[in-house]
Amino acid sequence: MTDQELVERAFTMLERSYVPYSHFPVGATLEGADGVVYTGCNVENSAFGSTICAERTALVKAVSEGCRKFTRLAVVGNSTDYCWPCGACRQMLYEFAPDLEVLVARKDHQFVKFPLRALLPHGFAPESLD
Numbered sequence: 001m002t003d004q005e006l007v008e009r010a011f012t013m014l015e016r017s018y019v020p021y022s023h024f025p026v027g028a029t030l031e032g033a034d035g036v037v038y039t040g041c042n043v044e045n046s047a048f049g050s051t052i053c054a055e056r057t058a059l060v061k062a063v064s065e066g067c068r069k070f071t072r073l074a075v076v077g078n079s080t081d082y083c084w085p086c087g088a089c090r091q092m093l094y095e096f097a098p099d100l101e102v103l104v105a106r107k108d109h110q111f112v113k114f115p116l117r118a119l120l121p122h123g124f125a126p127e128s129l130d
């Protein structure tokens with residue numbers, strides 16, 4: 001799957017987003033090391049803090065299915081700016097995939113690509129507990 005195809009698959013998830021409060025849908029695709037692609041969307045809640053982001057939805061779906069190694073993530077939104085992953089998502093992803101490549105798209109389907117290590121420098125990792 002090309003980078004653009006991973007991004008386009010993430011765009012298909014926007015319609016699944018549950019966003020009655022922010023009206024800001026986000027879609028994500030997370031590629032496992034075995035090539036399986038896990039999808040996610042943001043799911044909001046009337047207790048706002050209980051909202052889960054699209055990236056973490058994809059991640060917890062993957063981990064709960066037994067996948068713990070990842071190669072690429074795409075995150076997309078309907079925004080003019082690139083849909084940057086929030087800090088909590090960067091941290092959750094870093095736990096499993098510090099070498100992840102992150103594709104970040106905007107509504108015109110243009111995207112940029114960054115290593116997760118660049119988005120979360122000096123990240124806290126399992127080894128940090130040693």
Ligand code: THU
Nearest residue numbers: 022024026042053054084085086
């Ligand atoms: N959101 C994500 O899904 N991913 C991010 O990394 C940033 C924010 C969602 C959460 C909320 O539903 C909406 O975007 C507005 O913050």
